Amino acid sequence: MTEAEAVARVEELVRQVVAGITPEPQLDLLPTSLAEHPCIANEGSVSTGKIYVIRSYYLKSLPKDRLSEAGQKIRDNWEQAGHKITMAHMFESGEPRLSGETSDGFGLALDTTITTKELLLRVDSPCMRPTTSSPSAAP
Template sequence: MLVVLGGLGGCARSDSMTDGGSKLTEAQATARVEELIRQVVSGITPKPRMELIPTSLAEHPCIPNEGSALTGEIYVVRSYHLKDLPKDGLSAVAEKIRGNWESAGHKITMTYRFDEGEPRLSGETSDGFGLALDSTVEKELALLVQSPCFRPSTSPSATP
């Protein structure tokens, strides 16, 4: 469904996604993810109706780059479909999101297909949070923000 969202959403453990993240609590990670979402959609006109993608609320175990053993760490994700936007204005909305992200002092790491009206972008914060924006086949935008990996106060149920 979403190339960029799927790539970021897998969250293979990497140094950039774990620096500073290990001291996070789930509540802090969730609050920061939600704050970043509010920042990136601020000032979009017309204001999109944000429809939560329910699977983003599931438990997300971090996957190590090497080996197959889970780390016991998790990450927080929030994904939304941005609804009720003009189908021919998706690139302008993506530019606004890009500008909001960069204005907040964060880095954009990839942009793609803005000229074709099917924008995709990804970015990261200095503290390891990630952003992904992608166009859907329904001519909507899907937005994802995720935390770095951190060790929860109780082990995830998927971890033996």
């Protein structure tokens, strides 16, 4: 997989998981998610020479009392697309958190921010060799 393909797949997964949430959330991109992210070997802090792509979005304009409902829709969309949920909790308290993965190594994370009580959605790719002109820095 190329870096451009990874970016396209991450963005496609983001669109899939937020589809049908009402009211429709405004996706506010976290700018730091556009940077290249180095893959680190399991043994410590040594870079593998590979990178992975991330897109993180605050889901703005969702009513605070409907965060669990939005989280459940994200969970349902992920599972209906044939992907696996690996962790889900705190839906009943209105602060949903979940994580998941696709069969091809892409990851999903949803968290509720502590201070602003907003949902933060992150989708990331598996590690890959970087290309010479990085599309991951393009929105």
